[in-house]
Amino acid sequence: MKMTMFIVISILLICSTLADEVYENSKNVCQKCKCGGEDEFILDCSDKGFKNILANWPAHDKTLVATFSHNNITTLEILPPSNHTVRLVFDHCNIKYLDPGFLKEVKNVEYIDLSYNLLTTEEIDGEDFKGPYNNSVYCPIALKTLNLAYNQIHSLPRKFFESMPSLEELNLEGNDFVTLDPNTQMALSTVSNLRVLNLARNELTELVGDAIKNLNNLVELNLSSNRLDFVPETLDYLGKHLKVLDLSDNYIFELRDESFLGVNSITELYLDNLPRLKTIYVDTFANLPNLRKLSLRDNINLMSIDREAFGINTTLQELYLTNNSLMELDHKLLKWSNLRVFELKDNLLECDCNLFNITRDLDNEITRRLDGPTCVDPRTDASRQVYSLTEDICEVKSTRASIQHAMRHFETIRVILITLTAMFTIATFLAVMIAFLRYRRGTAYRNYNFTTQVQYNPIQNQYI
Incomplete structure (x- = not known):
């Protein structure tokens, strides 16, 4: 009996130890x-x-x-x-x-x-x-x-x-x-x-x-910090119910009218830190009739947003454009009075009539902030608060706008020259190849042992 009790107690101790x-x-x-x-x-x-x-x-x-x-x-x-x-x-x-x-x-x-x-x-x-x-x-x-x-x-x-x-x-x-x-x-x-x-x-x-x-x-999809080159076309599978989309910190270099085609349910869109993005083209956001919040922060090479990027209809209430390289912003881009939140700090803006008109349309809750965005006055090259611009800025001819127009014109010419150069190179290559093949064919013909065709006359070979 004592032995049995000893074994039971030993087993319990072992189990307790293992459990611990x-x-x-x-x-x-x-x-x-x-x-x-x-x-x-x-x-x-x-x-x-x-x-x-x-x-x-x-x-x-x-x-x-x-x-x-x-x-x-x-x-x-x-x-x-x-x-x-x-x-x-x-x-x-x-x-x-x-x-x-x-x-x-x-x-x-x-x-x-x-x-x-x-x-x-x-x-x-x-x-x-x-x-x-x-x-x-x-x-x-x-x-x-x-x-x-x-x-x-x-x-x-x-x-x-x-x-x-x-x-x-x-x-x-x-x-x-x-x-x-x-x-x-x-x-x-x-x-x-x-x-x-x-x-x-x-x-x-x-x-x-x-x-x-x-x-x-x-309703919410986060694809930020991946290696995407384009906005995925497959997003149209989610087009009827997706509300929030984050594509920040990718290699996307192009935003066009087809980029968000089929995802018209989106209300919040994040496109921050896209280092290859330079321009936002016409109607890019026109297919997003429910868009309320758009974040375009920290795109260090983003220089321009087409004046028709949002199309004719927009319900946008929050727009974040902090820390880009924007040189101008068109007054006709959207209905500025609808915005409840607007951030534009740390850009390369030049003071112009567009910024003055935008300021005039914005809600007072936005423009009364003393730490708002700044622009460079083309008359003095001095920095000014955007929200303190006066109507006299509309009489100033923009130097950057002319430069930017010239840059766009130069870019167009550059693309045309590259295309013509590529076509000329291909044509030259084909011409050289054809000439070479003809030369090879002519050389082979001259080196043939019987350059003249041998004619056989059966009459001359008959016995007379």
Whole structure:
């Protein structure tokens, strides 16, 4: 009997030791972590040196918000059970592995942040996010927001979202996506309730249509800090419902009337830090009748915006043109009195009648600011506040406008000369090739042994 009791106690001690190795001791956890909150039970265990998760949650009878930021949890084990709504934060934890079904005991998890970890494509799987097993099937989890930003993921497994039918927000920023491959396309095609997709800071050169064509509820798409040369044509798949689009910090060098064709639902558009962009052409934004906010900041080579870039109809209320290289701004560009926010600082503007008329149309809430944009007076080369210009500036002939017109004229001539030079070069090359082939043919003909045709006369060869 004593031997049996000894064995049982030994087994319990061993199990307890192993449990301590897998889970952090949850006794008196609120003495080590911060606990509290009124509407939610907040458990903050950030930067506590944890290598594992807790064995149990503290007692709670409302939504649990548990934060474990800046720990060293290499493997995220199966989380302790809870029947309440759960929101989890595990950023900056050096997580490399996820236990299969690590969320199965917290099926009411709505939010999980796994950003800034070491997860790879090879280590994530649809099995990891499966819910509780019941009657030979896996039940779905209530997850609405999944943050996988700044990991090492280059592709998603096909069935990755199989247990997340309620997912509304997906953050894949700062990963290793060079393209949205077939597996990723298949995975994204299953999240039909997705409303926000963040693909910023990857290496994408295109937006594959099959990856987004089933996202019929998507309202916000972030493609900033990729390698896009053009505005993706595939955006027209989202044209009836997309509201917010961010294309900042890409290599886009051209914005024309076809750039946003088919995405007329957009209300907010961000086109900041496009270093190759020089000109915005006619009707670029004319196909965006619902546009309320446009950000065109930090485009260091943007020198001009066509006076008809917005077409005849615009509902624009916020316009940000800070830190470009704009030399002029046409008064007929848009209806300035509609603007509630307008930023124009840090450009190369010359004071002219257009700026005076724009100032006169702008709302007083904008023009009364003392730290507004400045321009250079062509009469004195001195800097002046745009919002303090007077009507006498309209009598001044613009020198920069003439220079800019000459530059555009020169650019046109340059393009024509390049085209003519290319045509002349091709014609010369063809002429030289034809001459060379004829020369080769003539040389071969002269070197032939029988240069004169031998004629046979049957009469002269008959016996007489």
